[in-house]
Amino acid sequence: MTVRTTLAPAAGMGWATQVTLFIAVLFLVCAWAIDLTPAALANLPRQMATVLSFFYPADLNYGATRVWPALLESIQIAWMGTIIAAMLSLPLALLGARTLFPRIARLVKLISATARAFPEILLAIYFVPIVGLGAFAGALAIGISSVGMLTKLGSEVVESIDMGPVEAVQAAGGSRLLALRYAVVPQVLPEIVAHWLFRFELNIRASAVLGVVGAGGVGGVLLNTLRYRHFEKAAAVLLLTILVVLIIDMVSGAIRRRLLR
Amino acid sequence: MNEASRAAPGRPLRPARNWTLIIAAVGAVSLMTWWSARGIGFSLVELACNLPGGRRLLVESWPPDWSFFPRLLGPLLETLQIAVVGTVIGGILAIPIAVLAARNLTPGFLVWFVDRNFMNILRTLPDLFWAMLFAAAVGFGPIAGALALTVFTIAVISKLWSESLEAIDMAVPEAVRAAGGSWLAMLQFGAIPQALPHYVSYALYAFELNVRASMILGLVGAGGIGMVLETQRSTFEYPRVTLIVLSVLVLVLIIEKISESIRRRLV
Structure with a gap:
């Protein structure tokens, strides 16, 4: 001892x-x-x-004819959703910054917190009966549910900027709008675009499952193959999804690192 | 251009712009957006035409069908049970996976390489895919859900915690090794205690994500409140759907608030 x-x-x-x-x-x-x-x-x-x-061997023929188009649709849904969210969240991120708009910021933060609580699949349950079964409903659901997170991250970026240029523009007689355009946006844009890309990566995964409630994409294909116990076909879905998600993560990650450099 | 040549002395130079890069980026984004919009049949006209229908749906889904609430309590409880089981098992399994994936602690390059890629592949598949797979493998029910969340928890915690482990002060683990301690002793006394608060924080974060995810696992038959949601949704009982969605939101927000306040004290 x-x-x-x-x-x-x-x-x-x-x-x-x-x-x-x-x-x-x-x-x-x-x-x-x-x-x-x-x-x-x-x-x-x-x-x-x-x-x-049972999953071996993967039915690659099925992969090429049915899974690939569905995966492309998932990518399209994620992309459109991210674009919608980016458009809506950019002005909200500026309004949500405590340092620029102290009064409105509280309200914007409250709204974005509520929006973040909704999983996109629950939103899709409401959008499917409105715009019909399919990818459009999925894109809307992804877009709306991404707004919350992008607004929150965006306003945090805006709050962290150097206020010097903003004061300089205003001291030179520029309006608040000009200050936003020339002092705020150039400072925050790279980081905000990086957040958009990160959200796009998350949205690829989110859009992949939306098919479960009939909102398009590869999720519905997987659900059907498993329901009818076509495991070789399900294997093709899984393989292709892993491959595509890995590639998109890699490309998007590389762009993000470049943006933040 | 003109303005630039008239620049007063002392005026800051306009930053040079890389126009090729800007044009390429804008072009790529526009092309991608055009392709996606066409592919999914995106149209604002259609959206505008469907808005009256949407209003009708919202009117129909309000007020929520409160009389349905007693029948939700059991499934809601089951949902939380699934989340707890998944978080605990996944949290324990994530420890070795995170340690082996931390570059400064791993016993060898090959182990690190295999483990890192295993982790990355786990993260590519969304939680509902795992739920579908486990439902097919072990049958519909909460066990499939708990297993899906186990995998999801491993993916979340191991990734985040291996990064915290890589950021620890290596002096203490090296001291343990220098004093003749084994690799395990080094982990136990030198490395893990430093990153333990992070581990607890990530485990709580994973629990938050799991509560949120467990609400929808039932959509593919993996137990919990989602199974009730699926039956009510497929019969278009929207007042009940609204009630379920609202109770899910309230539960998620409560768990999040509790977990956040604990996490803030930890790290």
Whole structure:
């Protein structure tokens, strides 16, 4: 046995231990409530292995004829959604900046917080009956639900700028609008565009699932293939989705890094 | 141009612009937008024509059908249970994955490389895709939802926490190694304690995301309130849909507020 020469942290039931115990008990209760028994857990690997073996080989022919167009549609939905959100959020981001419009900013922040609470798929549930089944409803849902986050991030960027140029424009007799145009927008635009691109990456994933409620894209295809247990076709959907998302993440990430340099 | 030549002495130079880059960027964005708008049949005219219909839908969905509320309590509780189970299992599994993906702690390049790419692939698929996959594998119900959220939690926590681990002060772990400690001892006494507050914060953040996600998992049959939502939606019971959406929002906001206040104290 070694001799302790430094002070050990206080022994006994610290609050960390109590929290851990609480979480452990909560977890057991919840697991029991949803029937996740040890037996079911032990059975899982075998079950998963069986189903996964059905996924091979992927039906690449189906991938080319049905999945690829649906994936392109998902990209289009995400892009249009991001464009809608960018258009709406740019003025809101300026209005939401505490440093420029102290009074309106509070209201704008409240609105953007509410908009952020809505998952896009819940919005799509309302847009589908309005504009009909399909990609248009998806783009609107993605657009509206992205506005909240983009407004919040955008106004944080605006609040962090150097106010010197703004004061300079106003001191030279420029109006507030001119100050926005010549002192604020040039400072914030690269960072805001980077946020748009980041949101586009998120929206690709969001638009991929919208098909579940009939709002277009690749999600509906996956749901159908799995429903009819066509696992080789589902494998094609998964492979192509992973590939496309990885490529878009890489391209968009590279552009973002360049913008923020 | 003219203005530039008349520039008074001392006037700052106009920053040079890279016109080729600007034109290329604007061109690419316009092309992409045109392609997308055509592809999805985007039209403001159609939107304007459909607005009266939309108003009718909104009028029909209000007021929410409050009498339906008692039947939501069970599914709402199940939703939270799914979120808890997914967060706890995923949170535990995320620890080794994050450690192996941290460049300064990983035992070898190959392990790091495989783990990093595994993490990136996990993150490409949206939560509902995992839910569909697990529903197909283990059958419809809350277990499929909990498994989907497990994967989703691993993806969120391991990515964020491996970055915190990379940012720790390496002096302490190196001291543990120098004193003859094993790799595990180095992790336990040198590395993890430094990043523990971040871990708790990310776990809470993942829990927030999971509560939000667990609300919609039921749309693909993975348990919780989403399954009620799906049946009411497909029969166009919009007053009930509104009630479900409202209760989901309130629950999500409450959980978020609690979790945010804990997180602010941590980091």
